[in-house]
Amino acid sequence: xxxxxxxxxxxxxxxxxxxxxxxxxxxxxxxxxxxxxxxxxxxxxxxxxxxxxxxxxxxxxx
Numbered sequence: 001x002x003x004x005x006x007x008x009x010x011x012x013x014x015x016x017x018x019x020x021x022x023x024x025x026x027x028x029x030x031x032x033x034x035x036x037x038x039x040x041x042x043x044x045x046x047x048x049x050x051x052x053x054x055x056x057x058x059x060x061x062x
Contacts, residue, residue, distance in 0.1 A: 027033065032040070 031037070
């Protein structure tokens with residue numbers, strides 16, 4: 001006997017899998033992974049903090 005299948009769930013699962021494949025393809029073409037983006041952002045913030053710690057303030061003598 002055949003297994004009873006909910007067609008709505010099958011369609012949604014298929015659409016979700018296709019969307020994930022498309023997203024993976026676009027990520028590989030257009031950019032970095034989420035982990036790489038976060039790492040670059042953290043490095044950039046650390047560099048800005050480093051520069052801010054060494055910034056010289058002008059003397060405001062009036």
